[in-house]
Amino acid sequence: MYMEEYRKKCVSADEAVKVIRNGDWVEFAWAATVPGLLDDALARRKDELFDVNLRGGVIITPMACLECDPAGEHFTWNSWHLGGRERKMVQKGQAYYIPLKYSELPRYLRENVKTDVVAIQVAPMDAHGYFSFGVTVSHYAAAIEKARAVIVEVNEDMPSVHGGYDHAVHISKVDYVVEGGHRGLPILPSAAASDLDRQIAEYVLPEITDGACIQLGIGGMPNALGKMIAESNLKDLGVHTEMLVDGFVDMVEAGKVTGMCKKLDRGRIVYAFAAGTQKLYDFLRNNPSVAGYPVDYTNHPFIASQNDQLISINSALEVDLTGQVCSESAGPSMISGAGGQLDFVEAAYNSKGGKSFICLPSTYTDKNGQLHSRIKGMMTYGATITDTRPTVQYVVTEYGKVNLKGLPTWQRAEALISIAHPDFRESLIEEAKQLKIWRKKA
Numbered sequence: 001m002y003m004e005e006y007r008k009k010c011v012s013a014d015e016a017v018k019v020i021r022n023g024d025w026v027e028f029a030w031a032a033t034v035p036g037l038l039d040d041a042l043a044r045r046k047d048e049l050f051d052v053n054l055r056g057g058v059i060i061t062p063m064a065c066l067e068c069d070p071a072g073e074h075f076t077w078n079s080w081h082l083g084g085r086e087r088k089m090v091q092k093g094q095a096y097y098i099p100l101k102y103s104e105l106p107r108y109l110r111e112n113v114k115t116d117v118v119a120i121q122v123a124p125m126d127a128h129g130y131f132s133f134g135v136t137v138s139h140y141a142a143a144i145e146k147a148r149a150v151i152v153e154v155n156e157d158m159p160s161v162h163g164g165y166d167h168a169v170h171i172s173k174v175d176y177v178v179e180g181g182h183r184g185l186p187i188l189p190s191a192a193a194s195d196l197d198r199q200i201a202e203y204v205l206p207e208i209t210d211g212a213c214i215q216l217g218i219g220g221m222p223n224a225l226g227k228m229i230a231e232s233n234l235k236d237l238g239v240h241t242e243m244l245v246d247g248f249v250d251m252v253e254a255g256k257v258t259g260m261c262k263k264l265d266r267g268r269i270v271y272a273f274a275a276g277t278q279k280l281y282d283f284l285r286n287n288p289s290v291a292g293y294p295v296d297y298t299n300h301p302f303i304a305s306q307n308d309q310l311i312s313i314n315s316a317l318e319v320d321l322t323g324q325v326c327s328e329s330a331g332p333s334m335i336s337g338a339g340g341q342l343d344f345v346e347a348a349y350n351s352k353g354g355k356s357f358i359c360l361p362s363t364y365t366d367k368n369g370q371l372h373s374r375i376k377g378m379m380t381y382g383a384t385i386t387d388t389r390p391t392v393q394y395v396v397t398e399y400g401k402v403n404l405k406g407l408p409t410w411q412r413a414e415a416l417i418s419i420a421h422p423d424f425r426e427s428l429i430e431e432a433k434q435l436k437i438w439r440k441k442a
């Protein structure tokens, strides 16, 4: 029934990107869903375009339109969350980070920012005229609402996914369809878990009980924990997460995930976007036990916290002695982004029986081989605060875990120094004294 409309809208990638004009803002790509043909076609238009602002994030593959214009004379890349490539570009001044509380992204797009064109990769159209957003549900529906033009690049390999709402776009809202054929999906191997990651995860595992609902963040430590959960005796777990990774499939295959104790989306795994191996992408394809939702549903603390025993596990770069957490920058130099960390820190604490864990190795070795404590008297100058101190609950290193909720500054300092690397504890006590957060012993 919708095939005629589909056919009428089919154009080549070069034809489709002609709709992009000088001065436009284009919502373009997210994680595993870079529209490769549109990217190449846009790069070919470089010399005729100026001041085109592209937006996206968590990019895991090379992109022609970023590489063809390193000086940023034609295209400016603005990232909601830096993947490794974007981090290097931002550090060289070739791209910019957009501060983000991820649950709010759809609202930014609806109410706060300009979006002229949306150019995204989607799954093939179904019999009802819908293109599933596949592995990136996140914010694409919101971006489309305000755009002057919508281009979809169809990837035959993009899994069609089940969802709650806004997990697909109808042909009637699309201006141009570019048929991409079988383009595969980029593989994001699970970050390898180190021994340290496993030691940290050992402190978190006993805090998870049967029936808990799990969110895992990005990095080696959350992956280590996912593996441990898969190998544990836990049962009847639920999943309500932002990013779906292979670790969750391992838990499902090990029979740990039933979702039967979830208050929302009972029996279903809820996610906003996914990136991982082919095993993950195959798992998602037409799987009724999985629901892709926009990120203002997955991450909104009021919504996520309705699941009891919500357990949130995220990584950080440094923590100061009062409990402020930086997870996104090394001093002023951006590493990644805030993403959904604060959303889930808040959501887990607001959930009945929920707990939030900020996990980090106690030290960091710099490029000159020098060891630094990640627990600091004061944050490194210029560091970004991802989680303010009242929001933070458990902090975990390889030396233990402490719960900061409700503690005065001196108890926070005491607790955090107890899980700092032993070589730094004395100097941290001295700093705490200087900062007047070390209680004078009677």
Ligand SMILES: CC(=O)SCCNC(=O)CCNC(=O)[C@H](O)C(C)(C)COP(=O)(O)OP(=O)(O)OC[C@H]1O[C@@H](n2cnc3c(N)ncnc32)[C@H](O)[C@@H]1OP(=O)(O)O
Residues within 6 Å of the ligand: 084, 191, 215, 216, 217, 218, 219, 220, 221, 241, 242, 243, 314, 315, 316, 317, 318, 327, 328, 330, 335, 336, 337, 338, 339, 340, 341, 344, 364
């Ligand atoms: C996804 C969800 O479901 S919800 C929310 C999750 N989102 C978040 O938590 C957002 C913020 N968190 C993050 O971005 C990540 O978890 C991080 C960055 C904190 C940790 O991720 P990991 O992959 O474990 O970090 P890793 O230790 O590999 O460090 C990343 C980079 O930062 C660098 N780095 C780490 N610490 C420091 C430091 N103190 N100073 C300078 N650079 C540092 C590392 O060298 C590495 O650089 P490289 O990739 O060029 O080698």
Ligand SMILES: CCCC(=O)O
Residues within 6 Å of the ligand: 058, 080, 081, 102, 218, 242, 243, 337, 338, 339, 340, 341
């Ligand atoms: C924004 C995507 C990833 C994250 O939350 O860290």
